[in-house]
Amino acid sequence: MLSPFEVKLLKSLEVGKRYSVNEASKIVGISKDAVFRASQSLQSKGYAEVLEEVRKEYRLTEEGREYLEKGLPEERLFRILKEKREVDLKDLEEEFGKSLLGIALGWLKRKGAVEVEKGKIRLVKDVDFKEREALRLVAEGRWEEVPNEILKVLLKRKLVEEEEEKEIYVRILKKPEVELKEYVTDLTPELIISGKWREKEFLKYDVKIPSKEIFVGKTHPYERIIRECRKIFLEMGFTEIKGHYVQPSFWNFDALFQPQDHPAREMQDTFYLDKHVEIPEDLAEKVRRTHENGWITGSTGWGGKWDVKKAKQLVLRTHTTAITIHYLAKHPKPPVKAFCIDRVYRREAIDPTHLPEFDQLEGVVLDENVGFKDLLGLLREFFLKMGFEDVRFRPGYFPYTEPSVEPEVYVEGLGWVELGGAGIFRKEVTEPLGIKGRVLAWGLGIGRLAMLRLGMKDLRKLYQPDLGWLRNCPVIKTLL
């Protein structure tokens, strides 16, 4: 089977004659690249041979061109000596310059033409200079006429430089016996409608040659992991909730029994906003009492004065717990199962493991007869569904939970990895808000999870899109 170009080549070129690719391209009327590819294909089929010839080319260097014009330095010196027989070296130095004089003298000595004695040069023998003639021949492109040894000298003296040029030739060896048919490349509507496709022979393609890359439209791998997490919550019977990024400190801190002078509330960790908003007065009063002296919660409270103004100041929420606690305050009667996966903010400089904003996953269960054992059961089930078979629990600390726990999952190659935190909301949190029952709560940063799933080491990649990575990160990789 011959391609249309191969047929063209066979038809237009004479058997046995050598054509350069350039010549063949002109004769056949197709591009040089097409000639080259068709010739190679013909060679593999035995109809042609492709020859590669390395051609040498010689050119004068800048120095060579100068000597061609002015004469070689030794030739010039020889002419002076021929006139004067004997010359003072010092006088020559003035005329030639030290380095050029060196070159000239060197070559004349080598030819045995001069003697140097007591600072004077004397001519002792007549010599001839073939080099200049050789330079002329090279300049005219007739370097083939220059004797080899002279060419070598010129190359060594860097008066001439050598260049290699590759030229590719094609020679048709024979033409096929059968009539040269032109194959059809494209199956067209015309061919189909007219039925003429029946008379045609279609070009067969080389199936091994890759085509141009195209990239699929797809969701972000991180979003796909978030979708998997949502699926797990939904399967476990949780209601999805969502809240605004901008929240009063009241819901972000105070309602969660975070003391107003708590280090986590300081400016260096939180993005504060220069605005204060109203907060529910009755709840604020109960929260105030709880902070100051424990109110009816059975707690001692933090002591000191609780400042409502601080609670009214807006922040970019530092955790999704600001949303879950507010939701529970609105739905205080058990049972409640709710979850939230969304953006949170920390006032942190960007590095591979710290970002000023990231996504957090959080779940809460409010019920009357649930306790710590149930929280551990929930965590184990959740992580199991996430694909972590081994889960263990260590004591943890969060200001708004008691008991608190840090779940760890076992990851091959990494060992035990801490994955989030959990606990039961303190009475100081639930009672002022009128929440009836106990609240099991847990959360984790999804970035950490994504790093484990996708084998990433740099969190920044998730929020600073690299199209190369996104295009090449297989969709199936995020399947749990």
Added chain:
Amino acid sequence: MPVVTLHWDELERLVGVDRNTILEKLPMLGCDIERVEEDHIDVEFFPNRPDLYSVEGVARALRGFLDIERGYKHYEVKKGDWKIFVDDSVLEVRPRIAGCVVRGLEMSDEVIRSLMEVQEDLHWTIGRNRRKMAIGVHDLSKIEFPLTYKAVDSTFSFVPLDFDRVMTVEEILREHPKGRQFAFILEGKDRYPMIVDAKGDAISFPPIINSEKTRVTEETRDLFIDVTGFDENVDKALNILATMLADRGGRVESVEVVYPDRTEVTPNLSPKKMRVSKSEIYGLLGFKPSDDEIKISLERMRFGVEVKEDYIEVLVPPYRADIMHEWDIIEDIAIGYGYDRIKPEYPKTVGIGSTHPWNDLRDVVKEIMVGLGFLEVITFTLTSEKVQYDYMRRRRPEPWKHYVPLMHPLTEEHTIVRTDILPKLLEVLSQNKHHPMPQRIFEVGDVVVEMKNRLRLAACITHSKANFAEIRSVVQAVMRELDLEWEAEESEDPAFMEGRRADIIVNGRKIGVFGEIHPEVLEKFELVNPVAGFELDLTDVFDCGELI
């Protein structure tokens, strides 16, 4: 959270077990082991357990946890003949003081250093960076009792620690490193707290600096400790230090603090008694440990326990600063019992899973965009006025009326929360110029306008021939799939090229814009290929659900 360095030789000696046992059990007591070295470990303890910020405190807790020495540990306090008179003048400045004397200590360089480390960790946690509570440690032999705690004015002078000349309070706050560091606590005050001895010499200027005169050296055998502040945290910190030094072999003597209206004797190292009902224990834990298990668990955590019919009576050690509520004791039952021994059980609470409309809508939009061959990207919502408005040739809106500015931005790139996604996408294109064309990207997510989240979709196409017609096709398809009737009207959005920009109008309201990005905008983002794009606000045309 404080990271405490514990030296193996001391820790092993004080606990009485080898390091492998310690390494295995310590995390189950509640901490993160940061680093394990040949001669020491660095351990991060939680901020609710300042009593674990010293090797003595850790050893005490571990001996209980490892069943070497369980139960409440009693600390002896000998009545001392030491007095502090509290002057009226200081009550409005820094009203509370407590003190103790500890005798017979072996001071070495290392002991002094570890004492200073504990002091700093306590300052940071209980003391809230010295605001609520500050500690001074002195060589007892250099002090002439009784002491007076009073307020002085800024001309009062003495030789502060680490200096060799007399300085006034004002100079110390301005020139002494500690003065500069902590001057903020006393800002706006014209009277300053000062502890002076019987000779009238200053021994401490809390919460800033001690006097050079009472410096603790290797020759020091007896210490005087003062703690000043505002509330019971003063006593908590003193108790932690006194019990730690007692564990180091010191003999604690009490100090009488004479206020204008009362007299207190500090430190009070007697336990606090608390009752915890068994039903609360069973309920919170979700299982019923036996009376013995409750008792042993709490004794492991160094509480004193007496089990009664319906409740338990607990002696809370004086160094425990975190016990605010009976639940705090129940957590210690769980830790003493061992988190690894509790059998997890999935709760029976029923619930029907349901998604939030906001995310349902996002999923629909994603399906449309992916079907159109667009690649989803995620970007930060933090950005700057410069990129959001200036680069887009759009007029900067007034802060708060439209966008939310941060009070204390960390970088110039992150000064506000985004109100538009399109500029973020142009940034993405700008960072990905080296990847093959065409590039088609989208993001569907939140922006914050007037302090509320809104749901937006934005998309961009770039290649050498990207144009209006191409993006209009996309907008047409999106609007068709969203089943929205719409009209295009000539837009005036300066981010796009004149005559090649249109507003997306639904029910007479503008909900979006599309067109060819203005070349001046492209220049700002250093883009060399044309870009066509659109942005669509979905919040008002669909039910996005309730946001909290």
